[in-house]
Amino acid sequence: MKNFPRSVIAVTATATLLMAVACSSDETPASPVAGSWDDVVAAANVEGSVRLYSTQHPANLEALRVAFTAQYPQITLEVTRGTDVEMNPRIETENRTGKGVGDVHMSSDPSWIRNTSTSGAFSTAIVGPAFDDPAYERDRSVINNQLFLTSAAIFALGWNTDAVPQGLQSPDDLLDPALKGKIGVVNPGGFAAVVDQYQFFEKNWGTGDFNERLAAQSPRIYPSSLGIAQALSSGEIVATPMVQPLVREMAAGAPVNWVLPEPAWGTPWYSLVLASAPHPNAAQVLANFLVTEAGQKALSYGYGSALPDISGSVGRAQDIALPDTASLTPELTAKFQEEWERGFQR
Numbered sequence: 001m002k003n004f005p006r007s008v009i010a011v012t013a014t015a016t017l018l019m020a021v022a023c024s025s026d027e028t029p030a031s032p033v034a035g036s037w038d039d040v041v042a043a044a045n046v047e048g049s050v051r052l053y054s055t056q057h058p059a060n061l062e063a064l065r066v067a068f069t070a071q072y073p074q075i076t077l078e079v080t081r082g083t084d085v086e087m088n089p090r091i092e093t094e095n096r097t098g099k100g101v102g103d104v105h106m107s108s109d110p111s112w113i114r115n116t117s118t119s120g121a122f123s124t125a126i127v128g129p130a131f132d133d134p135a136y137e138r139d140r141s142v143i144n145n146q147l148f149l150t151s152a153a154i155f156a157l158g159w160n161t162d163a164v165p166q167g168l169q170s171p172d173d174l175l176d177p178a179l180k181g182k183i184g185v186v187n188p189g190g191f192a193a194v195v196d197q198y199q200f201f202e203k204n205w206g207t208g209d210f211n212e213r214l215a216a217q218s219p220r221i222y223p224s225s226l227g228i229a230q231a232l233s234s235g236e237i238v239a240t241p242m243v244q245p246l247v248r249e250m251a252a253g254a255p256v257n258w259v260l261p262e263p264a265w266g267t268p269w270y271s272l273v274l275a276s277a278p279h280p281n282a283a284q285v286l287a288n289f290l291v292t293e294a295g296q297k298a299l300s301y302g303y304g305s306a307l308p309d310i311s312g313s314v315g316r317a318q319d320i321a322l323p324d325t326a327s328l329t330p331e332l333t334a335k336f337q338e339e340w341e342r343g344f345q346r
Contacts, residue, residue: 031124031280032127032280032281032284033281037127037128037129040127040128040281040284040285041072041281041285043281044072044075044279044281044282044284044285045072045074045075046281047075047279047280047281047282048074048075048076048279048282049075049076049078049279049282050075050076050077050078050103050104050279050282050283050285050286051077051078051079051080051101051102051103051104051279052064052077052078052079052080052102052103052104052105052106052286053080053081053082053087053090053091053102053104053105053106054079054080054081054105054106054269055081055082055083055084055087055106055107055108055269056081056106056151056269056299056303057301057302057303058081059248059301060298060299060300060301060302060303061079061081062079063297063298063299063301064077064079064290064295064298064299065077065079066298067289067294067295067297067298068286068289068295068298070294071289071294072285072289075282075285075286077286080102084107084108084109084112085190085191087105087107088107088109088112090102091105091122091274091276092122094274094276095121095122095274095275095276098276099276100274100276100277100278101278102274102276102277103273103274103277103278103279103280103282103283103286104271104272104273104274104277104283104286104287104290105122105271105272105274106150106269106270106271106290107269107270107271107272108153108193108267108268108269108270109192109193110192110193110196110267110322110323110325110328111192111325111328111329113143113147113270113322114322114325116147116272117143117144117146117147117270118144120144120146121275122272122274122275122276123146123147123272123273123274123275124146124272124273124274124275124277124280125145125146125273126142126145126146126148126273126284126287126288127284127288128284128285128287128288128289128291129288130288130289130291130292131148131288131291133291133307135307135308136291136306136307137318140318141291141306141317141318143270146272146273147270147271147272148270148271148272148287148290148291149268149269149270149306149317149318150268150269150270150271150290150291150299150306150317151268151269151296151299151300151303151304151305151306151317152266152267152268152269152303152304152315152317152319152320153244153266153267153269153303153304154244154245154260154264154265154266154303154304154314154315154320155197155225155241155242155243155244155264155265155266156243156244156245156246156258156259156260156261156264156314157170157171157173157174157239157240157241157243157258157259157260157261158228158229158232158239158240158243158246158256158257158258159232159238159239159240159256159257159258160232160233160235160237160238160239160255160256161255161256161257162235162255163182163235163238163239164179164238164239167257167259168239168259169259170261170262171201171205171206171210171241171261172205172206173239174214174217174239174240174241175213175214175217179217179238179239180217180218181217181218181219181220182220182237182238182239183214183217183219183220183237183238183239183240183241184219184220184221184222184227184228184231184232184236184237184239184240184242184243185214185219185220185221185222185228185240185241185242185344186221186222186223186224186225186228186242187221187222187223188333188336188337188340189337192323192325192328192333193267193323195328195333195336195337196265196267196323196327196328197242197265197267198211198336198340199327199336200265201214201241201265204263204265205261211340211343212343214241215343215344215346219237219344220236220237221344221345225242225243225244228240228242228243229243229244229246229249229256232246232249232254232256233249233254233255233256235255241261243258244302244303245258245260245302245314246258247301247302247312247314248301248302260314260315264315266304266315266320267320267323268304268317268320268321268322269317270322271287271290272287273287291306291307293307293310296310296313297310297311297312300312300313301313302314303317304316304317304319304320305317306318
């Protein structure tokens with residue numbers, strides 16, 4: 001038998017890997033290469049690019065890009081940010097046509113998450129070693145070996161410290177007549193997660209009539225929690241039950257503060273490697289990075305983290321349950337919207 005030098009074997013293996021990746025780029029996306037995690041990373045370096053779809057905060061996504069690039073300089077991370085209302089149909093179209101653009105998707109839409117985890121139509125199995133880190137608690141964090149918990153938005157009571165120097169201690173403080181007309185809330189129209197938030201208020205705060213009493217406060221209505229945070233900072237409103245922890249605003253010197261109520265509502269982000277990913281190996285590398293300490297530190301500022309003891313995190317993502325989507329069907333959310341409008345827009 002003829003013996004070849006190791007250098008020749010290494011070059012031949014690399015060439016084979018390059019050919020495999022190149023061939024798959026013009027066809028239906030392949031699965032990650034067979035072999036070790038090092039083989040997957042090598043193939044990802046050859047692919048050289050990966051695209052993330054996400055609804056996360058832009059600053060966190062930029063921090064993620066910087067951290068990922070530092071660890072994987074041969075792979076360019078590109079981020080497309082948009083709402084679930086925008087991103088989910090795009091993913092479905094890419095999957096149906098076989099013309100994938102995105103590689104990994106991070107969603108907070110509970111109905112889409114549950115439907116996708118059941119059908120398996122848009123995702124592929126995850127293979128990275130970080131998912132088996134005991135600190136990640138795979139049994140609480142991964143659904144059907146495909147969707148994985150990445151972070152969670154945990155919502156707080158917020159106030160303007162100039163107008164409400166005594167602050168807020170509990171949701172009941174929002175019902176003070178002195179705050180009438182000065183509270184901000186989010187319109188739930190089109191957002192199942194916001195419908196779930198109002199339903200959470202009714203079940204967990206007060207005596208079953210919290211939403212009715214909140215509506216009687218004649219709150220100002222905003223399209224998103226981001227708009228509420230801005231209105232609190234400017235003094236346009238002075239309090240809210242529906243804002244993410246105001247860590248960025250406080251760091252920038254805005255006259256605001258926040259506290260997590262007991263219990264606090266939140267919504268988890270689950271991510272998936274897309275079945276239509278044009279860079280299937282780089283997608284696996286990014287997915288794995290999202291649940292490492294470096295990835296979590298980038299993503300978790302002001303959010304719940306999927307690993308413990310992450311600086312900048314405000315809680316643990318595993319403590320935020322995925323909403324029960326049985327009460328969030330299109331018919332039921334439409335009915336809730338009608339009832340909400342009668343109470344809050346009178």
